Amino acid sequence: MVYEFGEPVSYRERNKLIECYSELYSFGLSKSGYKYLSNTIEIVLIEEVRDRLTLTCKISAIALAIEPK
Numbered sequence: 001m002v003y004e005f006g007e008p009v010s011y012r013e014r015n016k017l018i019e020c021y022s023e024l025y026s027f028g029l030s031k032s033g034y035k036y037l038s039n040t041i042e043i044v045l046i047e048e049v050r051d052r053l054t055l056t057c058k059i060s061a062i063a064l065a066i067e068p069k
Helices: 011-029
Strands: 004-008 034-036 039-048 055-061 066-068
Touching: 004 011, 011 034, 011 055
Parallel strands: none
Antiparallel strands: 004 055, 034 066, 039 055
């Protein structure tokens, strides 16, 4: 199962990610008839900040391996 954010989420906005994980585990999986096989994977977008030695990292999606119960 993959949930892709409409706009990548900054790690500074961790509260949005926590809310998404809560929805995923407590509502999405519990009603779906599936169980998770392992921990979630965060798919990260890394962008170089132009003219600096800096990178920005944002989460563009989260993924979870699942199987039928």
